[in-house]
Amino acid sequence: DTAVSQTPKYLVTQMGNDKSIKCEQNLGHDTMYWYKQDSKKFLKIMFSYNNKELIINETVPNRFSPKSPDKAHLNLHINSLELGDSAVYFCASSQDTASGGEQYFGPGTRLTVT
Amino acid sequence: SQQGEEDPQALSIQEGENATMNCSYKTSINNLQWYRQNSGRGLVHLILIRSNEREKHSGRLRVTLDTSKKSSSLLITASRAADTASYFCATVPGTYKYIFGTGTRLKVLA
Numbered sequence: 001d002t003a004v005s006q007t008p009k010y011l012v013t014q015m016g017n018d019k020s021i022k023c024e025q026n027l028g029h030d031t032m033y034w035y036k037q038d039s040k041k042f043l044k045i046m047f048s049y050n051n052k053e054l055i056i057n058e059t060v061p062n063r064f065s066p067k068s069p070d071k072a073h074l075n076l077h078i079n080s081l082e083l084g085d086s087a088v089y090f091c092a093s094s095q096d097t098a099s100g101g102e103q104y105f106g107p108g109t110r111l112t113v114t
Numbered sequence: 115s116q117q118g119e120e121d122p123q124a125l126s127i128q129e130g131e132n133a134t135m136n137c138s139y140k141t142s143i144n145n146l147q148w149y150r151q152n153s154g155r156g157l158v159h160l161i162l163i164r165s166n167e168r169e170k171h172s173g174r175l176r177v178t179l180d181t182s183k184k185s186s187s188l189l190i191t192a193s194r195a196a197d198t199a200s201y202f203c204a205t206v207p208g209t210y211k212y213i214f215g216t217g218t219r220l221k222v223l224a
Binding site for chain 1: 149
């Protein structure tokens with residue numbers, strides 16, 4: 001059983017298009033995250049959701065819109081894709097603890113914008 | 115930048131040797147975590163050390179934390195080829211926020 005799954009695994013698209021990435025976790029966690037990992041392997045948090053509510057938005061352009069229909073799902077929609085959006089996007093989840101528990105990561109979605 | 119710094123950026127050792135990588139960070143923290151990332155895969159949690167702890171062990175892993183110096187180290191003993199991966203530290207300055215380091219690429223030669 002996959003704990004955190006993402007679809008699609010690869011996404012190749014042209015500038016200006018709109019695309020979505022889906023994430024699901026079956027761990028019963030309350031908190032989910034989106035991260036962006038660039039070509040230099042820097043991993044940066046984009047959003048954090050707790051019980052379907054947005055907790056952290058790390059100055060991400062508003063072309064990126066996360067949506068959490070329920071605790072187990074956190075999707076990422078990206079409008080008007082730009083070349084600089086090319087990266088690997090990771091979804092993660094953790095149990096809601098005050099001190100920050102371990103995170104479980106999905107396999108990643110490699111987005112290539114041409 | 116809040117990004118943590120890890121050093122070395124890359125490390126190449128022979129199988130059976132020990133590997134040590136370091137992480138420095140900038141803010142006060144609740145805890146610090148280490149993750150492994152195999153090529154093309156997601157990150158896997160290895161170990162968590164709380165701010166009031168100084169050392170922690172898990173199997174062949176040993177983590178130390180010095181909050182006065184804002185630094186941590188990860189020691190992998192008796193390394194194996196399967197340990198080849200990138201290793202990241204992540205600091206947790208507050209709830210829901212994780213700040214990852216720049217990563218150390220470890221290559222273990224058989």
